[in-house]
Amino acid sequence: METTVRLMAIVAALLALMLAAPVLAAEVGFEEVGIPDGAEPPLTAGIWYPTDAPATPHALGNVTQTVAPDAPIAGRQLPLVVLSHGGAGWYGSHYDTALALARAGFVAAAVSHAGDTFDDQSRVLQLWRRPAQLHRLVDYMLDDWRGHERLDANRxxxxxxxxxxxxxxxxxxxxxxxxxxAPFxxxxxxxxxxxxxxxxxxxVHFGANVRAGVWVHDARIKAVVIAAPAFGFAFGRAGLSGVRAPVQLWSAVDDRHQPHPWxxxxxxxxxxxxPDYRVVVNAGHYDFLPPCDARLARMRPEICGSAPGFDRAAFHRRFNADVVRSFESMLR
Structure with a gap:
């Protein structure tokens, strides 16, 4: 009897490990979706996920990614990572990180923050809209996405x-x-x-009229990776006391857009x-964006240029691998 109980315990432990183990996808599936946003137009989001379907090159804005559009989803109990772009960006701003996550067995979902995108800056200072939109993305992914039953809501x-x-x-x-x-x-x-x-x-005094209760929090988020966060000086100890999730924080030494130490x-x-604090030597603010090809570099030199000797492509290979490993560890 004791031997049987012991064997059952071993089998249960192995099954738990199998469920928690990352799915190493052969390819990456991709789809663009619209997410209901109350009385406003639907939010646009991109979703990258593991698949066994063959992938081919496809345009994504001004870049090309190798994906299988609208392909079947591979795996179960998949961890979810939601991505939030920088000012004047869009859901494809960190497509390379999303691809790396999907290849490692995550589902990566990124939303275009309406009012703060490259083609719509009409509500850029209504900063409270962004966390609310991210919350809607998590809602959609866990409740309404066609693959929501394959997600692990606890990761x-x-x-x-x-x-x-x-x-x-x-x-x-x-x-x-x-x-x-204002005083800053x-x-x-x-x-x-x-x-x-x-x-x-x-x-500059506009912030004095923003109520503390306007900020939307999401207790479902269990792990955080952030790079060059904006408005850091606006967070005091009390304001960060509610952040209970582990945090990995990336900093560019030569960030002149958001200069140190504020x-x-x-x-x-x-x-x-x-936090797990990572400092990138010789990097600037926009080096956290994916490498640009020659065409995009001509179109957007302000975000594509790097310091002499800084290899953005090599950095992103390391960066994406570290981000994947960190989420694997924090969402274990």
Missing amino acids: VGAFGFSNGGFTVLVAAGGAPNLSKI CEVHAEHDLCEALRHAGVD YDEPIRDRLPRA
Whole structure:
């Protein structure tokens, strides 16, 4: 009897390990979806996932990705990572990271944040809209996506860059104090943020009217990876006390768009649990975006240029591998 019980325990443990083990996909499936957003137009999102279907090159905006569009989904109990792009980006802004996650057995879903995309900057300073939109993405993926029954609702992570890093921190429990923007810009008028507000004719005191209760949190997010988060100075210790998920934080040494020590460092120093802090030497702010081909580099030199000697393609191979490993560890 004791031997039988012991064998049953071993079998149960092996089954649990098999369910938790990542699915190593032969290929990556992809689809674009519309997500209901109340009275507003549907949000647009991209979803990358493991598949056994053959993949071929397909255009994604100004880049090409090798995927199997609308293919069957491979695997069960798949972990989910939602991605939030930077200001003036779109759901395809971090397609290479999404592809790496899908190849490792994750489902990666990214939303275009309506009002803060490359073709619509009409609500860029209504920052509270972003975490609410990310929340809707998680809702959709776990409840309505055609593959929702293949997801493990207990293993949900979030990745964000720049404004997306801010978004993910809020979604994970952070509460910024935007009234800090005005005194910050009084001292640092030359910073990109403050110059942009001035050129747009926006009163830097706008944050004083933002209620604390406007921020939408999502307790389903169990792991966070952020790179060069925006508005870091707006988070105090109390405002970050609600972030209970483990955090990996990436910082570019030569980030002149969000210069040190007012963005990454306040997050690093004020989180209730010390993050896994990664510093990238010789990198600039936009080096966290995928490498550009020659055509895109001509179109968008401001986001495609890197410092002499910095190999963005090589960095992204390491970066994506580290992000995958981190989510595998944090969502175990």
